[in-house]
Amino acid sequence: xxxxxxxxxxxxxxxxxxxxxxxxxxxxxxxxxxxxxxxxxxxxxxxxxxxxxxxxxxxxxxxxxxxxxxxxxxxxxxxxxxxxxxxxxxxxxxxxxxxxxxxxxxxxxxxxxxx
Amino acid sequence: xxxxxxxxxxxxxxxxxxxxxxxxxxxxxxxxxxxxxxxxxxxxxxxxxxxxxxxxxxxxxxxxxxxxxxxxxxxxxxxxxxxxxxxxxxxxxxxxxxxxxxxxxxxxx
Numbered sequence: 001x002x003x004x005x006x007x008x009x010x011x012x013x014x015x016x017x018x019x020x021x022x023x024x025x026x027x028x029x030x031x032x033x034x035x036x037x038x039x040x041x042x043x044x045x046x047x048x049x050x051x052x053x054x055x056x057x058x059x060x061x062x063x064x065x066x067x068x069x070x071x072x073x074x075x076x077x078x079x080x081x082x083x084x085x086x087x088x089x090x091x092x093x094x095x096x097x098x099x100x101x102x103x104x105x106x107x108x109x110x111x112x113x114x115x
Numbered sequence: 116x117x118x119x120x121x122x123x124x125x126x127x128x129x130x131x132x133x134x135x136x137x138x139x140x141x142x143x144x145x146x147x148x149x150x151x152x153x154x155x156x157x158x159x160x161x162x163x164x165x166x167x168x169x170x171x172x173x174x175x176x177x178x179x180x181x182x183x184x185x186x187x188x189x190x191x192x193x194x195x196x197x198x199x200x201x202x203x204x205x206x207x208x209x210x211x212x213x214x215x216x217x218x219x220x221x222x223x224x
């Protein structure tokens with residue numbers, strides 16, 4: 001199993017550009033989520049999904065869109081990049097154990113710089 | 116929503132000493148409390164977790180304790196080694212996880 005994979009590993013954008021961060025998992029996990037990590041801020045939840053066709057907002061959703069058309073994939077879209085979105089982005093997945101939280105597995109991360 | 120406070124933000128110990136990191140949470144519905152270790156440039160890796168129906172859990176040199184009444188939980192690392200140097204995050208939640216801001220642990224030989 002590859003686990004949770006993310007592409008690209010690094011990306012530099014100019015202000016106003018759009019892009020999609022890719023995330024895929026091969027563990028058949030229903031729950032997938034996106035976090036951003038900034039120095040001294042820990043990991044903050046952007047969006048999450050409990051299954052195909054179902055998404056919800058986390059703590060810091062503004063400026064980001066998500067969709068979940070398959071169990072395996074959960075892409076994160078930046079509609080119009082801003083310097084404040086410079087961060088490291090982590091995708092994570094876990095099984096949906098009766099709705100309660102369970103062991104969560106992280107992808108390797110995408111380091112995004114917006115100029 | 117849930118609020119998680121983590122202390123200290125940095126912790127320096129000598130090899131062989133013990134290290135303790137503490138977290139408090141606000142949502143009494145939270146029932147899952149994992150701890151993650153993150154090395155520089157790497158992804159967070161789960162090192163130990165505890166559920167609300169358990170007061171303490173141990174795995175070799177690592178232990179976690181939970182006090183649901185006081186809404187706090189702690190990570191204990193005994194006999195620290197230089198390879199324990201990393202950033203440690205606590206988290207708390209029921210269906211989604213809220214993370215603390217992290218503790219940088221430095222173990223000096």
